[in-house]
Amino acid sequence: GEVFKAEVLEKYPPKLAKKRGRQIVVNEAAGGEVPEILANSRTAPGILTMRGCSYAGCKGVVLGPTRDVLQITHGPIGCGFYSWLTRRNQTKPHTAEAVNFMPYAMSTDLQEDEIIFGGEKKLKAAIDEAIALFHPKAIGIFSTCPVGLIGDDVHAVAREMEAKYPDVNIFGFSCEGYKGVSQSAGHHVANNKVFTDVVGLDDTPKQGKFRFNILGEYNIGGDAFEIERIVGKCGMTLHSTFSGNSTYEEFISAHTVDLNTVMCHRSINYLAEMMEKKYGIPWFKINFIGADSTAKSLRKIAEFFGDGELTKRTEEAIAEEMEKVEAVRKEIYERCKGKKAMLFVGGSRAHHYQDLLGEIGIETIAAGYEFAHRDDYEGRKVLPSIVVDADSRNIEELTVTADEKRYQPRISEAEKAKREKEGFAFSDYDGMMKQMKDKTLVIDDLNHYETEKLIEMYKPDLVCAGIKEKYVVQKQGVPMKQLHSYDYQGPYAGFEGAINFYKEIDRIVNSNAFRLAKAPWADSPELSASYGYTG
Ligand code: CFM
Ligand code: HCA
Secondary structure (H helix, E strand, O other): HHHHHHHHHHOHHHHHHHHHHEEEEEOOOOOOOOOOOOOOOHHHHHOOOOOOOHHHHHHHHHHOOOOEEEEEEOOOOHHHHHHHOOOEEEOOOOOOOOOOOOOOOOEOOOOOOHHHOHHHHHHHHHHHHHHHHHOOOOEEEEEOOHHHOOOHHHHHHHHHHHHHHOEEEEEEEEEHHHHOOOOOHHHHHHHHHHHHHHHOOOOOOOOOOOOEEEEEEEEEHHHHHHHHHHHHHHHOOEEEEEEEOOOHHHHHHHOOOOOOEEOHHHHHHHHHHHHHHHHOOOOOOOOOOEHHHHHOOOOOOOHOOOOOOHHHHHHHHHHHHHHHHHHHHHHOOOOOOOEEEEEEEEHHHHHHHHHHHHHHEEEEEEEEOOOOHHHHHHHHHHHHHOOHHHHOOOOOOOOOOOOOOOOOOOHHHHHHHHHOOOOOOOOOOOOHHHOOOOOOOOOOEEEEEHHHHHHHOOOOOEEEEHHHHHHHHOOOOOOOOOOOHHHHHOOOOOHHHHHHHHHHHHHHHHOOOHHHHOOOOOOOOOHOOOOOOOE
């Protein structure tokens, strides 16, 4: 680890080397203190980062998977087009007639004229047109970089159009791409608006016992379908998922549940916190990636509700599912054990997928997030010590108080304290580092140069990352799996998902395809490139 770090830093100019030195950490959290990492900080200009923008985090990630909130991207066509289903968020309307806007990419398609003279008129016209054609219950307007730069006021437009169409809930997001240092800022903007303008509009609870929400599950590759199947099998009632395979109706009444579970802590912890303050709904972290993690999460939910019949049914479901999982896992474990992987994904999966790989004996030797914060690495206990910089201050931190009528603690302070004493963790997340072995590398905001260096020095058996990394990795002769889009496959969540993943990874790491392919520059050295700071 230290050797890698020294070699990489040597190539950077001194100021950048100092900064990267705080973002590349040799882990020692397993044996001792959790080391501090620098995260959620600007990428130096010129670096080929893995990161995306704030608009992507708001429109593409948090709201994108919603099928019946009509979404208008206010901006140039590319932003809307690239954030349209590339993430492979799936949805399944209950009937053939049910509303589903997912097959559409709607945008104001801003042109130079509007950049010069303003785009609000075009936005209003787009809303008129959308309402006439689609009669949506709700419309979200998403701001792109130029919208903020020319000063269009999407919130004023939303208010004006809502006055014109009182039956349609119209709200705007100030999620201009530059609003923060990464997608993360967009998550926060999205959480705030969903909280103030969507959740809480309808007090009708869903029928059923043991009602809860899953926050931070976006149904990539059908993950939410598998989670819904399992939760149903256990006899629990999933009210709403934020935001995979859910509807506007489910969102607006989501505050009627007794529990919020958080899957992706990074993208949606804000909503969980705010719903607890306003409505008294407790939350805890769960993880449905990995068969063992799925079983553990189900048990925790059942334990929360504390019902004998539910516990029994949950245990039966786990036993039945695990039998199928084990049959596949055992065989694949023998072929994969001892292999080494590197995971560099957005803000959750670089942690969650370590569980799944571990089940077939694959060890993670290096991992990192694109845009997570220190708490996702070091655990929520560091929250009070996180320094809020100018970039983070750009995003509004809402002041939330208890709802006068609807605040109702689902569990009393005394009961909560008692359970916590017994080891039941609420409102907590330990982060990635504690789970990783000592001497492994933890790297925030990894870049292209460092990716190549990692592969060169460690020769991993598997690299997991995104589309921008995919071919760089494969060209180095190393098997690669996309953990964002799942490379057109999935689901990987839950029990069936685990089986899919084991089989897929077995095929990838035990095939010789990439090792046998010879790179063109092996014979023609003039085709190879070199990197480094030469100034
Ligand atoms: Fe959460 Fe996600 Fe992720 Fe994320 Fe993303 Fe994603 Fe991701 Mo791509 S919400 S942080 S902003 S788990 S889109 S479904 S795969 S980077 S690790
Ligand atoms: C995003 C979406 C993304 C990109 C994936 C990738 C996704 O951050 O805007 O780089 O391969 O999961 O689709 O994270």
